[in-house]
Amino acid sequence: MTAYNSANIRALDHEFVEHTYKRNDVCLVSGKGSLLFDETGKRYIDLGTGIGVNAFGAADDVWAAAVKAQIDALPHASNLYYTAPQALLAEELCRRTGMKKVFFGNSGAEANECALKVARKYGAGHKGPDCFTIVTLKNSFHGRTIATLAATGQDAFHQDFGPFPAGFAYAAANDLEDMERMFKEHAVCAVLMEMVQGEGGVNCLKKEYVQGVAKLCGQNDALLMVDEVQTGNGRTGTLYAYEQFGILPDVVTTAKGLGGGLPIGACLMGEKAAGVLGFGQHGSTFGGNPIAAAGALSILSRIDDALLAGVKERGDYIAKELTGAKGVKSVSGLGLMAGVECERPAGEVLAECMEAGVLVLTAKTKVRLLPALNIPMDLLGEAICILKGVLAK
Ligand SMILES: Cc1ncc(COP(=O)(O)O)c(C=O)c1O
Numbered sequence: 225m226t227a228y229n230s231a232n233i234r235a236l237d238h239e240f241v242e243h244t245y246k247r248n249d250v251c252l253v254s255g256k257g258s259l260l261f262d263e264t265g266k267r268y269i270d271l272g273t274g275i276g277v278n279a280f281g282a283a284d285d286v287w288a289a290a291v292k293a294q295i296d297a298l299p300h301a302s303n304l305y306y307t308a309p310q311a312l313l314a315e316e317l318c319r320r321t322g323m324k325k326v327f328f329g330n331s332g333a334e335a336n337e338c339a340l341k342v343a344r345k346y347g348a349g350h351k352g353p354d355c356f357t358i359v360t361l362k363n364s365f366h367g368r369t370i371a372t373l374a375a376t377g378q379d380a381f382h383q384d385f386g387p388f389p390a391g392f393a394y395a396a397a398n399d400l401e402d403m404e405r406m407f408k409e410h411a412v413c414a415v416l417m418e419m420v421q422g423e424g425g426v427n428c429l430k431k432e433y434v435q436g437v438a439k440l441c442g443q444n445d446a447l448l449m450v451d452e453v454q455t456g457n458g459r460t461g462t463l464y465a466y467e468q469f470g471i472l473p474d475v476v477t478t479a480k481g482l483g484g485g486l487p488i489g490a491c492l493m494g495e496k497a498a499g500v501l502g503f504g505q506h507g508s509t510f511g512g513n514p515i516a517a518a519g520a521l522s523i524l525s526r527i528d529d530a531l532l533a534g535v536k537e538r539g540d541y542i543a544k545e546l547t548g549a550k551g552v553k554s555v556s557g558l559g560l561m562a563g564v565e566c567e568r569p570a571g572e573v574l575a576e577c578m579e580a581g582v583l584v585l586t587a588k589t590k591v592r593l594l595p596a597l598n599i600p601m602d603l604l605g606e607a608i609c610i611l612k613g614v615l616a617k
Contacts, residue, residue, distance in 0.1 A: 233263070248578060255282030258599045260583065265349050268578070269607040272585045274428070276422075276454050279481040281596040282351060287484045287522050290583055294518035303507060309517035317492055323476060324498035325332045326490045328512030332453030332479035333367025333471040334490035336499035338451050339416060339475045340371050342493060342500050344391075345448055347413025349500070356391040357410035363425035365398060366416065375416060375492070378424070397421065398429060400436040407444050414447035414475070415440075417463035419558075422454035422542075424586035426556045426563025434469040441474075446495055449475035453489075454561070457481035458527040461559030477617050481597075484523040488516040498520050504594055527597070535559045535597050538604060542593060545608050560597060563590040567617050574612045582607045591615075 226236060233251050251263045260283045270282065280287060294309060300308050314326040327338045338351050340358060347355035358375065360366065366375040373381055374388035381557055382388065396402040397417075406412060414497045421427040439449040448471065455465035456478035462468050464476060472497045479489035489511070493500070511518075539559040546555045546564055553565040566573055570586040577584050585592040591611075595604060 226461065236518075239344075239557045248574070250578060250583075256605050257281035257284065261436045266580050267583065268583045269610075270583050271595045271599075271604050271607055271611075272429050272583045273481075273594050273596050274460060275482060275483070275585065276480045276594040279457060279459075279484045279597050280390050280526065281598065282485070283482065286526065290522035291486065291515055291519045294515045297514075298358060299515050300507060300510075303511065307512075307514045307517070309514045309521055310512040313490075313512070313517045313521045313524070316521060320474060320554050321492060321522070322362060322387070322472065323492035325493045326529055327490070327493070327501070327506060328477075328517070329371065329489040330478065330487045330513075330516075331367070331488070332371045332451075332512050333487045334481050334511070335453060335477035336366045336372045336375065336416070338475050338491035338501075338506055339371060339414075339451075341506060342475060342497050343414030343416070343447050343449065343597075344493070345500050345505070346497060347486060347617075350445055351411065351413070351555050352569050355413050356409040357406075357412045358391060358394050359393050359403070359410070359412055359415045361396045361397040361404045362416050362423070363421055363427065364416075364418055365421070368451075397427065397436070398433045400433055400440075403437055403440060407440055407446075412444060412446045414449050416449040417452055418451045418453075418455060418470055420455050420561055422458065422561065422592070425590050426561060426592055428558055429469070430554060433468050434471055438471040438473075445507065447474040449473060449477070452476050452478045453480055454594075455558070458521065458532060458535055459559055459561050459594070461532055461539060463527055463532070465558060482520045482523060483516055484519050486516040486519050487522050488512070517520035531597060538595070538599060538601070541601075541604065542608060546615075549612050549615060551617070557593075560593070560595055562593040564589055564593070564615070565590050568615065568617065574609075577611055580610045580614065581616050582610045584611065 254261045260270045264609040361374045362377040364377040366372045374392045377394040450466045450473040452464050474494045475494040551567045570591045
C-alpha cells in the first residue's frame with residue numbers, strides 16, 4: 225500500500241477509483257461541526273453536510289460517543305439475531321411517525337427498493353397480479369439501483385442501463401389531472417414521491433396537489449409512499465416533510481441524515497403496508513447494523529421541537545438573505561433545504577465559493593444548500609455573506 229501523503233491522494237484516486245464521480249479539487253481530512261479542513265489546513269464552512277448526511281455536522285460529539293460505545297460493545301451481529309440499537313431505533317421511528325413497522329437497509333436506494341417490493345406485493349395481494357404499476361413523478365430521484373433508477377423520472381439517468389423492470393409510470397409534478405390519468409390508464413399499486421424534489425432542483429410540491437394524490441391513492445387502494453431520503457430527519461423543519469402537507473403516508477423511506485455520518489436506510493410501513501413482506505422475502509446483511517443504528521438513535525433523539533424551531537429560523541434567514549439579492553433569480557425549498565436559481569452557472573458559483581472557503585452543492589441549474597441542522601448562526605452568516613459576494617459577481 226502506498227503511504228499516505230497529501231500529494232499522491234488525487235493520483236491514487238484517479239488511477240484506482242472508478243471515475244463515476246466528478247470530484248471537486250479538495251481533499252478533506254477532518255471536520256468538527258460545520259467546519260471542515262483540507263490537507264493544507266484550509267478551513268471551509270460546510271453548507272452541504274456530505275449531501276445531507278451529517279445532520280449535526282462532522283464528528284458531532286454526541287453521535288460519535290454513541291457510535292464509539294457501540295463499536296466497543298458489538299459492532300455487528302447480522303440480522304439473524306436481536307440487537308438493541310435496531311429494535312430501539314425502530315420503536316422510536318414508529319413512535320414519532322405513527323408508522324407500524326420498519327425495515328432497515330444501508331442507503332436511500334435500499335430503503336426505496338424495499339418500498340417498491342412492498343408496493344408490488346400489496347398490489348398483487350389486494351387487487352390481483354396485474355396491479356403492479358408504481359407511479360412516480362417526472363424530475364424525481366429515487367436512487368441508482370436498476371429498480372430505483374426505473375422509479376426515477378428523469379431520462380438522463382436511464383440512458384445506457386436498460387432494459388428496466390416494467391411497471392413504472394411518470395406523472396407531471398403538481399398536475400393532479402395527470403395523476404388522475406395515471407389511475408385511469410394503469411392498475412396502480414402505489415405512488416412514490418418526494419415532498420421536495422432534491423436532486424431534481426429543490427422543487428416543492430404544492431400542498432393541495434399532495435392531498436389530491438393522497439385522496440386518489442385512498443380511493444384506489446394504492447399505497448401512498450413518500451421518499452424522505454433527503455427531506456427527512458428534521459431537514460425541512462419537521463421530523464418528516466410530509467407532516468407539513470397534511471397527509472399520513474402508507475410508506476415512508478428515509479436515509480441520509482438519519483445516519484448522521486454512517487450508512488443506514490429505513491423503510492417505514494404504516495397500517496396498510498406493515499406485514500406485507502413475510503419471512504425471507506427481504507433482507508440485508510448490514511441493514512440496521514448496530515453501530516449505524518446506535519448513531520441514528522442518538523440523532524433522532526435530538527430532533528426535538530427546539531431543534532426544529534432552529535431549523536426553521538435558519539431556513540428563513542437563508543431565504544430572506546438570498547431572495548432578491550444581486551445575481552439571484554429565485555430561492556426555493558423548505559427549512560434547511562434551499563435551492564438558489566442564480567444568474568451565473570451553478571458550477572461556477574460552487575467553485576468560487578469553495579475557493580473562498582464555503583462548500584455548497586448544486587441541483588440541476590441551482591445552487592443547493594443543506595447545512596447542518598444546528599449550524600451556528602455566526603458561521604451561517606459568514607457563509608451566506610461569501611455566497612452572496614460570489615453570486616453578485
Ligand atoms: C430523494 C432521494 N431518494 C433516494 C436517494 C438515494 O439515496 P442513496 O444515495 O443513499 O442510495 C437520494 C439521494 O440523493 C435522494 O435524494
